[in-house]
Amino acid sequence: MKRVALWAGLAFLMGLILIAAGASLRRDAPMGQLVVPLAIVCAAVLLRTRAPLWSLGLGTVGVVLDAFIGLSLGTVLVYTDNLYAAALYGPARFSRWLLGITTVLAVGAGAAGWFIAGDWRLLALVGFQLALVLVTPVTTALVLRQHRDQVVIERAKAEQVARLAELDRQAAITAERTRMARELHDMIANHFSAIAIQSTAALSRKDLDQATVRKVMESVRENSVKGMAEMRSMIGLLRQEGDEGEAMRPRLLDAEILVDRSRQSGMAVEFQVEGEARELSPAVDLAGYRIVQEALTNALKHGEQPAAVSIRYQPHQVSLIVDNPVNGRKTSLPGAGVGLIGMRERIKLVGGTFEAGPRGSGWRVTAALPTSDRPASDKDPP
Numbered sequence: 001m002k003r004v005a006l007w008a009g010l011a012f013l014m015g016l017i018l019i020a021a022g023a024s025l026r027r028d029a030p031m032g033q034l035v036v037p038l039a040i041v042c043a044a045v046l047l048r049t050r051a052p053l054w055s056l057g058l059g060t061v062g063v064v065l066d067a068f069i070g071l072s073l074g075t076v077l078v079y080t081d082n083l084y085a086a087a088l089y090g091p092a093r094f095s096r097w098l099l100g101i102t103t104v105l106a107v108g109a110g111a112a113g114w115f116i117a118g119d120w121r122l123l124a125l126v127g128f129q130l131a132l133v134l135v136t137p138v139t140t141a142l143v144l145r146q147h148r149d150q151v152v153i154e155r156a157k158a159e160q161v162a163r164l165a166e167l168d169r170q171a172a173i174t175a176e177r178t179r180m181a182r183e184l185h186d187m188i189a190n191h192f193s194a195i196a197i198q199s200t201a202a203l204s205r206k207d208l209d210q211a212t213v214r215k216v217m218e219s220v221r222e223n224s225v226k227g228m229a230e231m232r233s234m235i236g237l238l239r240q241e242g243d244e245g246e247a248m249r250p251r252l253l254d255a256e257i258l259v260d261r262s263r264q265s266g267m268a269v270e271f272q273v274e275g276e277a278r279e280l281s282p283a284v285d286l287a288g289y290r291i292v293q294e295a296l297t298n299a300l301k302h303g304e305q306p307a308a309v310s311i312r313y314q315p316h317q318v319s320l321i322v323d324n325p326v327n328g329r330k331t332s333l334p335g336a337g338v339g340l341i342g343m344r345e346r347i348k349l350v351g352g353t354f355e356a357g358p359r360g361s362g363w364r365v366t367a368a369l370p371t372s373d374r375p376a377s378d379k380d381p382p
Contacts, residue, residue, distance in 0.1 A: 008042050011074075012039065016035065034069060038066070040058060041079050252289050254289060255288070256271060267300050269307045272311070273312075280318065284370070295309075295320075308322070310323075324363055325361055354368075
């Protein structure tokens with residue numbers, strides 16, 4: 001409102017200057033009479049955004065009054081803003097009607113001048129001048145209004161696309177967590193099945209000596225501890241009913257099989273293992289295998305040859321690095337980033353770290369998986 005009031009005051013001041021300079025049809029009209037219509041149309045400017053129709057009505061009263069007094073240039077110019085504001089901020093249907101009304105007025109006034117004076121040139125002269133005063137501001141407002149409406153529509157579409165992308169991301173996370181829950185469930189089932197078999201055997205045999213019973217109990221305890229460790233990994237995951245588990249649990253030691261499959265698919269892959277390979281906890285073992293599998297799949301779809309897979313066995317963690325050049329090549333195969341989401345969720349589940357992104361002229365996937373030797377929060381540098 002302060003800015004609108006400032007513009008209204010500035011318009012009134014410029015109108016006074018034009019009146020003082022004699023910019024009116026009746027130059028002998030008293031200046032005080034010409035100031036009144038100017039003040040009315042400038043007051044209408046104050047209502048341009050809050051009440052655009054009232055602004056147009058008040059401005060029309062002022063310009064009609066000014067026409068009977070002397071039709072000053074300042075009043076006419078300010079009235080064009082009244083028309084512009086009504087077409088821009090008023091109802092859309094009224095804006096279209098206003099365009100038709102101003103067009104009819106411009107053509108009708110030119111035709112009336114031709115009919116009264118008998119000079120056809122008045123049709124072009126009066127019609128053109130009234131078109132500048134009446135039609136041009138309305139047309140400009142309609143064009144700007146159309147652009148604003150288009151911006152609103154595009155913004156709504158962008159928000160809808162963002163919501164759909166978020167739904168897809170959540171669905172991908174849910175699907176990946178469901179898959180991990182299924183695999184972890186199978187691991188836990190193996191541990192507790194072993195416990196049940198061993199305890200049943202110990203209870204059914206009455207002739208076992210103390211050493212044998214102790215050995216059986218140690219095995220039961222070992223399976224119990226492993227089963228509880230895997231159970232903690234399942235907290236917070238949802239399992240979809242009816243899923244069937246895989247027959248065998250993949251391990252990180254089987255990563256070379258993944259490399260061989262990629263080579264059979266026509267992709268050159270360099271494979272390197274550093275450190276002494278060892279048995280890992282089932283969750284870490286499976287997470288490492290899936291990360292190498294997904295990284296090689298992405299390299300085959302989006303990258304260029306050769307890819308490089310590096311597995312580093314360190315005292316308290318296992319580091320995985322998969323590099324492949326891209327060189328700006330655009331692939332025709334679809335990709336929605338679901339693989340990266342799955343890898344990140346798996347690393348988060350076991351308490352490791354994950355990074356994926358461009359590196360030089362290629363793409364690098366880096367993961368650090370903690371082993372069970374000490375807590376996951378206490379990691380070695382990759």
